[in-house]
Amino acid sequence: MEIVFFQRDGERLVPTDVARSLWSADQMHGVAISGALARAAEQAIVAEGGADLVPARHTVDLFRPAKMAPCSFATTVVRKGNRLGLVDVSLVQEDEVMARASVLFLMPTEEPPGEVWKRSTPLPPLPDVPVAGPDDVRPPFFLSGDEWSQNFGAHQNAEHKTIWNTVPQVVAGESSTSFTAAAAVADSTTLVTNWGSAGVNYINADVTLTLSRQPVGREIGLTALDHTSHAGISVGSALVFDRAGALGTTIVTALSNAKRTVNFGAVFDGKRGDQDPTSRV
Structure with missing residues (x-):
């Protein structure tokens, strides 16, 4: 069975x-x-005509719960220049905007001279299970101790x-x-900043992705950089990486939703990829 988020209509x-x-x-989940x-x-x-521009920042506002219903997308190219492009997108259901995104595209060029401080965030050795093909989808691996595993219950900790x-794949075919x-x-x-014991x-109210380069393939990791919370509002940030190394960051702003806590140890046994809960939060 093809594991995808959407079918075309x-x-x-x-x-x-x-x-x-x-x-x-x-x-629908935010993923x-x-x-x-x-x-x-x-x-x-x-x-x-902006195929040479690469996406560098993607910000999504999740201000209404999108339903399990057909979705239309309204796009506006705010700016398309030689070095910069900006696109606004709205997800529409039954004539109502449910979520929106602002995506910044930039033209790659040469690195400037000189040296700039960079944070050193060591990355752990990655699971040795490369993707076999476009239909190879599996539950994610987590690391919250000494070893990677797909045992969700083992990672429900602080x-x-x-x-x-x-x-x-996002869309079938x-x-x-x-x-x-x-x-x-x-x-x-x-799941790396708001998942605890x-x-x-x-629940996410927004998410922002920044990229200094494009990922290599569909294998992508996140490692927590920080988490702060007060009065039911949390902010979490993570480093984005792939098998070639670090490539960007993410940040999410979220609201307390404790009355409907997602307890992964109770909803998933780790055996079926099509029931992967980390794509269902």
Whole structure:
């Protein structure tokens, strides 16, 4: 079975069960939403002759719970220049905007001279399970101690977390770009910054992805950089990396949702990739 977030219905996208959130049975998760918005923005800038521009920043506002219903996408190319492009995208259901994104595209060039301070964030050795092909999708690996594993219950703790993802295709019959894959993964920042000993108690209100280069393929990792919270509002940041090294950051702002905590140890046994809960928060 092809594991994808959406099926095409003309110009609309219809979410599959893989896009269903654990917060509510009739709600899409942010991973699918973010990936679909990124896809629409990328298609819009290419249509304007901006194929040489690369996505450098992707910000999504999740201000309404998107339903498990057909989605349309309204795009506006705010600016398309020689060195910069900016696209606004809205996800629309039943004539109502459910989420929106702003995507910045930049023209790659030569690195300037001189040296700049860079934070040193050591990355752990990665799981030796490379992706076999476009249909090879598996539950993510987590690291919150000494060893990677796909045992979700073992990582429901207050330790520093890292996640290694093999991202599903966003739309059936299409090969997702590496940017679309990274945009989808960005919403999983909550799983390395907001997942603690009592489960995930925060629901994302937004997510921002920044990229200094494009990922290599669909294998993408996130490792927590920071988490702060007060009065039910949390901010979490993570480093984005792939097998070639670090490539960007993510940040999420989230609200307390403790009355509907997602307890991964209770909803998933780690055996079926199509039931991967980390793409369903």
